[in-house]
Amino acid sequence: MACLAGAAASGCKRDPRPLRRVRVTFLPHYILAPVYLASELGFFEQAGIELLVHEVASATQMAPLLAAGTVDVAFSGAIPSMLNAAAKGARIRIVCARETAIPGCIHEVHGYRKSFPEGFHRAAELRGKRISVTAPTSLSAFLLDVLLESAGLGASDVHLLTMPLSESAPALAAGRIDAVLDRDMGLSSPDIIPGPSVAELLPGFQYNFILFGDALLQNDVSAGAGFLAAYLRGVGEFRAGKKPRALQQLAAGSGLAAAGPGPVCLDRLSENGQVDRMSVQRVIDWSSRKKFLVRPIDAAEVIDGRFAEEAQRLNGAQHRLNGGQLP
Amino acid sequence: MKRLVWALWLPLLALAAWQIASGAGVLNPLFFPAPSALANSAVRLIKSGELLRNAAATLGRTAAGFLIGSAAGLGIGLLMGGIQGVRKSLQPMVGALNATPKMSLLPVLMLLLGVGEAAPITLIALGSMVIVSLHTFDAVEQIRPIWVEIAINYGANRGALFARVYLPACLPRVFTGLRLALANALVIAVACELINPSTGLGSMIWLSWQTFSTDRLWIALLATALIGGVLHEGLRQLEKRIVPWQAAHFE
Numbered sequence: 189m190a191c192l193a194g195a196a197a198s199g200c201k202r203d204p205r206p207l208r209r210v211r212v213t214f215l216p217h218y219i220l221a222p223v224y225l226a227s228e229l230g231f232f233e234q235a236g237i238e239l240l241v242h243e244v245a246s247a248t249q250m251a252p253l254l255a256a257g258t259v260d261v262a263f264s265g266a267i268p269s270m271l272n273a274a275a276k277g278a279r280i281r282i283v284c285a286r287e288t289a290i291p292g293c294i295h296e297v298h299g300y301r302k303s304f305p306e307g308f309h310r311a312a313e314l315r316g317k318r319i320s321v322t323a324p325t326s327l328s329a330f331l332l333d334v335l336l337e338s339a340g341l342g343a344s345d346v347h348l349l350t351m352p353l354s355e356s357a358p359a360l361a362a363g364r365i366d367a368v369l370d371r372d373m374g375l376s377s378p379d380i381i382p383g384p385s386v387a388e389l390l391p392g393f394q395y396n397f398i399l400f401g402d403a404l405l406q407n408d409v410s411a412g413a414g415f416l417a418a419y420l421r422g423v424g425e426f427r428a429g430k431k432p433r434a435l436q437q438l439a440a441g442s443g444l445a446a447a448g449p450g451p452v453c454l455d456r457l458s459e460n461g462q463v464d465r466m467s468v469q470r471v472i473d474w475s476s477r478k479k480f481l482v483r484p485i486d487a488a489e490v491i492d493g494r495f496a497e498e499a500q501r502l503n504g505a506q507h508r509l510n511g512g513q514l515p
Numbered sequence: 516m517k518r519l520v521w522a523l524w525l526p527l528l529a530l531a532a533w534q535i536a537s538g539a540g541v542l543n544p545l546f547f548p549a550p551s552a553l554a555n556s557a558v559r560l561i562k563s564g565e566l567l568r569n570a571a572a573t574l575g576r577t578a579a580g581f582l583i584g585s586a587a588g589l590g591i592g593l594l595m596g597g598i599q600g601v602r603k604s605l606q607p608m609v610g611a612l613n614a615t616p617k618m619s620l621l622p623v624l625m626l627l628l629g630v631g632e633a634a635p636i637t638l639i640a641l642g643s644m645v646i647v648s649l650h651t652f653d654a655v656e657q658i659r660p661i662w663v664e665i666a667i668n669y670g671a672n673r674g675a676l677f678a679r680v681y682l683p684a685c686l687p688r689v690f691t692g693l694r695l696a697l698a699n700a701l702v703i704a705v706a707c708e709l710i711n712p713s714t715g716l717g718s719m720i721w722l723s724w725q726t727f728s729t730d731r732l733w734i735a736l737l738a739t740a741l742i743g744g745v746l747h748e749g750l751r752q753l754e755k756r757i758v759p760w761q762a763a764h765f766e
Contacts, residue, residue: 323721349630350711355710359630
């Protein structure tokens, strides 16, 4: 657990006010840039928060950390481990939307050029192919199922493999597998081509969220809302073109150029944080069909919208205070 | 029977302590479900066939890799012990391979052999081969020249020398190598299943982790430990039959 890298000038420095420590966990990725930006610009400090970051290598590591109270906030999808932890009684709730599927923004599937000699434009071309996802419970597996269903295909029509991106990327480049499902793959090889966009099948689908653990899920929403308000201000700044000092490092970690994503892709970052219940329910229903859940869950059980609403109110007040200018 | 009591009292005591701690609320049931709850889940998993199916997959990979690797290791170890040129050529490579974390070779093997069963079984075989060859080589090295001289003086030919001197002298150490290699084979099999999960106890552990199903995770872990213990004991019993003088020494 360490103070946010590159944020020593603001979020981590000594302050006469007693700052509340908020422990955050995420997979390092350029789309986390708003967190770094909010920290560098002192938004968290202004909200009375000192940010402590616990980076993990896999999204599933977050659920135990959050359930055990080792961290207070997780930047994650509505993955089965989170849903099951909540279903088993752990105080974990989805409190803020982060990313929405925007057609043309990212390519969720990539193929080996020689495996698709006619081009890789339609999901139907996946029939009979060796396809890798990071885990059967992952968002990539969900997206693959969406793609296959759109083409009237099922799991038995493809050869499904599970392996981390660190292995699937070289395996794809070597032609050992035909396609890889993973959004934002930083693949740059002439032998690898992008495939059809899942976002076109699921426009407006929210796939990444902020989750709070017990420490922030209090009746008094001020601490949690303050955290979200600072984060959403970071989103606003990032979308407006500001970049954190850590972006190069984050982009490299995501296998992307330091410049990060193009402007259209920033639209996928939610600015108001409002959680779309249907998106969460869609993943829950898929997880349930796959028998990943310990019991049926209603999305309303795992969503707490109070914090995002209060955060919006706080940011609206801040905006007015600044005479309509970004703070 | 007495031996069984000695082997089981400590794990049973640990389980009892776990049950009491769970009942008293000392352990978080999210992470440490009570052993009684685990037993119920285990019964369900056995009835559904899931546990046995996965255990069989792990055992299959372990056995295939172990048998291939051990046979190769035995041959290489004997050759290294008996022929100086082979020893000089292979010893540095086997030593280097022994010091290499085996799991780090998996991506390379996957690139060479593809993403099926070939890569994990080759890795298990490689791990077994290294351990068995080193122990076999060591065993051959430990044979006292006087034993060979006496046997020759009594008229032993090459076949008799191998059957009556080399083999009996090597077997205890070879069996030590086989026991270590078997445990190592199980470890590599489960580790491969954790990385490339399809079937097996490792994939069950991994999927349980992915879905925060801690009861299934514990059951798969305990099943792996149980299999490890049973394999170890099985080989020990085999050793008792084949190398009775060594067993008598330990008894």
